[in-house]
Amino acid sequence: MRPFHGRRILLGVTGGIASYKTAWLARLLSQAGAEVDTVMTKSAREFIGAVTFEALTGRPVHTELVAEGSALDHIRLAQAAELVVVAPATADFLARAAGGRSDDLLAACLLATKAPVLLVPAMNDMMWAHQQTIANVAHLRSIGYTVLDPDTGPLASPQEGAGAGRMPEPDTIFAQVGRMLEPKGALNGKRVVVTAGPTRESLDPVRFLSNYSSGKMGVAIAAAAWRRGAEVTLIAGPLSITPPLGMRALDVESTSDMANAVRSELSTADVLVMAAAPADFKPATVAVAKIKKTTRPEALAIEETPDILKSTRDARRPGSVIVGFALETDDVMAHAAEKLRAKELDLIVVNDAREPGAGFGGDTNRVTIMAPNAEPVALPLMSKAEVADAILDRVEALLGGR
Ligand code: CTP
Numbered sequence: 001m002r003p004f005h006g007r008r009i010l011l012g013v014t015g016g017i018a019s020y021k022t023a024w025l026a027r028l029l030s031q032a033g034a035e036v037d038t039v040m041t042k043s044a045r046e047f048i049g050a051v052t053f054e055a056l057t058g059r060p061v062h063t064e065l066v067a068e069g070s071a072l073d074h075i076r077l078a079q080a081a082e083l084v085v086v087a088p089a090t091a092d093f094l095a096r097a098a099g100g101r102s103d104d105l106l107a108a109c110l111l112a113t114k115a116p117v118l119l120v121p122a123m124n125d126m127m128w129a130h131q132q133t134i135a136n137v138a139h140l141r142s143i144g145y146t147v148l149d150p151d152t153g154p155l156a157s158p159q160e161g162a163g164a165g166r167m168p169e170p171d172t173i174f175a176q177v178g179r180m181l182e183p184k185g186a187l188n189g190k191r192v193v194v195t196a197g198p199t200r201e202s203l204d205p206v207r208f209l210s211n212y213s214s215g216k217m218g219v220a221i222a223a224a225a226w227r228r229g230a231e232v233t234l235i236a237g238p239l240s241i242t243p244p245l246g247m248r249a250l251d252v253e254s255t256s257d258m259a260n261a262v263r264s265e266l267s268t269a270d271v272l273v274m275a276a277a278p279a280d281f282k283p284a285t286v287a288v289a290k291i292k293k294t295t296r297p298e299a300l301a302i303e304e305t306p307d308i309l310k311s312t313r314d315a316r317r318p319g320s321v322i323v324g325f326a327l328e329t330d331d332v333m334a335h336a337a338e339k340l341r342a343k344e345l346d347l348i349v350v351n352d353a354r355e356p357g358a359g360f361g362g363d364t365n366r367v368t369i370m371a372p373n374a375e376p377v378a379l380p381l382m383s384k385a386e387v388a389d390a391i392l393d394r395v396e397a398l399l400g401g402r
């Protein structure tokens with residue numbers, strides 16, 4: 001099913017050049033199944049036509065506080081909305097919203113709604129940095145509105161600077177909408193640390209030992225936890241995919257770097273999900289200069305890297321939920337059960353690397369979830385996003401019971 005099927009979103013558009021990107025946002029929301037009611041200010045209509053939004057959302061666009069035949073559009077629209085998104089929100093609109101004005105349809109809708117409000121500023125970098133705007137944003141946040149920070153980078157007009165002021169991309173806004181529409185469970189507001197990807201162990205300045213992990217499973221878990229309202233830190237080795245939006249990301253290289261990062265995050269974490277595939281071995285010595293063909297060693301001496309889950313046990317917070325993975329090729333359940341015990345985990349997600357559709361690199365996974373003193377639960381072949389949700393449902397059940 002489409003993720004926002006039947007959800008009512010009021011999309012406000014104010015007068016900024018970034019409104020051309022809002023058209024794409026309207027399309028993303030409609031394609032996800034949302035019923036999007038667009039409200040445009042007068043100046044928005046100087047930048048982009050109402051008919052564009054009408055065509056993209058398949059619904060009429062509203063512009064007037066007192067429209068022909070109805071003086072109560074703002075009440076009706078505001079009450080039907082499950083979420084109000086204003087993108088772009090100009091400096092002028094932020095000022096009017098902060099002042100509680102109701103002098104046009106969009107401002108009146110903000111006052112008449114009980115729905116959560118997401119404001120997506122876009123303006124010249126000097127205007128964003130001005131004390132007036134800073135004070136308005138602080139006030140809007142203090143009354144519970146979510147105000148995204150604008151991006152840094154070239155603004156629409158070539159004459160303008162490159163400080164913060166650019167409207168975040170439609171994908172970023174769409175992800176934030178997903179987070180705000182998600183029903184909130186036990187992960188809401190919790191600190192979740194997720195590790196993802198492989199690590200690398202240097203052999204010389206140009207070579208390393210690693211593995212085929214892509215990071216997709218860990219990234220899917222981080223994205224799903226963020227959508228459920230968690231404050232997520234992603235500790236990532238070199239990933240083959242772009243990390244998700246909206247969360248704090250710590251990039252690491254070696255297994256001991258990852259162990260250090262996990263240790264420092266654990267003291268404040270409610271949940272740790274070790275989805276990474278840290279390199280288990282490292283060359284016993286790292287050559288300072290590139291190893292030439294003429295100086296090739298006969299064999300490589302290798303050593304074990306630290307076991308991150310085991311070596312950081314003492315840093316865990318009492319009551320935190322710790323989830324590990326097990327990648328096995330034989331005697332799968334017995335090995336996984338042993339890891340569950342030895343690493344003192346609350347859950348272990350078991351992958352049989354030889355199953356079709358499971359393991360590294362792909363977009364699907366077939367896993368079994370094990371917990372101490374419980375029957376293992378074998379899940380069918382699913383997308384990694386669905387596996388992430390299945391894992392987090394169990395994490396929420398554990399958190400709820402603590
Ligand atoms: N893990 C870890 N530190 C390592 C290696 C793995 O914390 N140096 C974590 C993984 O992130 C995973 C779990 O331990 O959550 C099991 O990883 P797996 O590779 O299946 O097992 P290993 O402990 O490495 O044991 P083996 O390779 O002998 O099966």
